Amino acid sequence: MDEMILRDLLKEKTLRDLVVINEKADLDRVVSTVESTETPDVVAYVPPHTLLLTTAMAYQNCQGELCKLIVSLNQLPCAGMAIKIGRFIGELEPQVVQVADELGFPLLQIPMYQTLGEVYHHMLAYIWDNENEDLLYALNIQKRFYNLVLQNASLNKLLSNLGMALKQPIFIFDLFGSLRGSSNATKQEERMAENSFSMMVGELLAQDETAAGEENKGVRDYSIYPIRAASYNTHYLMILETEKRMNTVSSFVLEQVLLIFGMYFYKDFYLCYNEIQQRESFWCRLTEQKKKDAGESQNLLLEGKELGIKKCSYYQVIIGRLSQMEGRRFHTPKFMKKEEQYILIYEWLKEQLEGVYHREVLVFPDTTSWSYIFLVQERRHMAEENMRQLHQYLWQVMGLQLEFSCGNEVYELETLSNSYWKAKASFHNGELKNGVDYIHHYKPQNILELLKSLSDNQIQDVCVQILKSLAYPQDEMSLELRKTLKTYLDCHCSIIETANLLFVHRNTIRYRIKRCEEILENDLRDPDYCFQVQLCLVFTDKC
Structure with missing residues (x-):
């Protein structure tokens, strides 16, 4: 359902006798409520998108002050002003109409045979009826989507249902600017949405409010709404409108939609955390410094194969640590902002590295030290330039510093723990190169130390x-x-x-x-x- 606009309100049977005074009145302004007052300082307490009813009694001898009131109401913004002309003001002076036209501010004339009270009640009743319809529609949306979440529906299915309900192109982005899904959108519209979101992502992260903008020099409008999973805005819903000045979706409906998507991503967080626990447990068992029997080693190899570990002639462990989190405790199961950030970064790193490098770089979590462990299985991957890009992008998007430490190269899976523990030690005794102070390189002590990497x-x-x-x-x-x-x-x-x-x-x-x-x-x-x-x-x- 759309929000009420002035044009639709004036089509109501009981309000058709109201006359639009100025030619350049913007009748597409949203009307959320109606107020009737004669108080000159009405701007101080009237809410935005109000249609003001008045006799303008206070301005009968000074219509210049009425011009100032129109300017102030327009800045609020206000839906317009309906004046009962003939009771205290015989007619509006040309300067008043001119100011209203310059601003596109609607001025309406109330007929002499109608009282302000009658007009007020007719308008308010119509708006409330419309809001009741919105409320019922929103509750139906909530019920439908809540059932989908309980049925473990995918994100694409949720978006598809929302697209059918809104009949507009919609998109979901994560806070890294990646498009997670869309509905009712062409490939061209997806590219347009991605470009628009990438330009606004910094502004969005700095605020919790809805953002709005235009594309292609005003041809397309869009609105972006934050989705909160637990205590942090983790994703964003973008609605791309199909016509210039098309009304936004009802706030009732949007509240329910955003709530449902928040539930979906909150549930997704716990699923991701379960994966984190499993992968962290595996990594601890793989790299623990104790001799393993043949059966235990074989089981670890089979389990590792499922996670993407393969037999090859080169391995290196690199650790990325969130330096601002050092010394803090990782709270579970009640996630706070920093835990949400850790999980979001883990998912992003997996997508960036495991997907791009075809699992030749694997990501394992270490929540105890707020770190991410990168298992490199191909020599050419995870070069210093890759680490610089990850560090810089994470700082730009989330204001967090990812500090790296590189272990030594090893040539058999059985000696992988050696590279891991050398990477941990390199945070303290590694060497810095090329003036980069957030990448610690492993520094072999002597040739005997180097040969320890061999089985x-x-x-x-x-x-x-x-x-x-x-x-x-x-x-x-x-x-x-x-x-x-x-x-x-x-x-x-x-x-x-x-x-x-x-x-x-x-x-x-x-x-x-x-x-x-x-x-x-x-x-x-x-x-x-x-x-x-x-x-x-x-x-x-x-x-």
């Missing part, structure tokens, strides 16, 4: 490949050769120092080193190769 199986394979039978010797001769080789490398390849430390003759050392070179199939005079051998000896000593 035991990978280390064993590398050591056997380089040391051959000297990697894990079984017989006494091989054990003696390995001991000699290690001492020789520790002594910087000095035959004399090695012989002195082992208390054997120099020729014996020369023979053993030559025998080692035959087994290794390589020359120990190569410094790079010697370093690899020495490193493998260190690792195999620990096994």
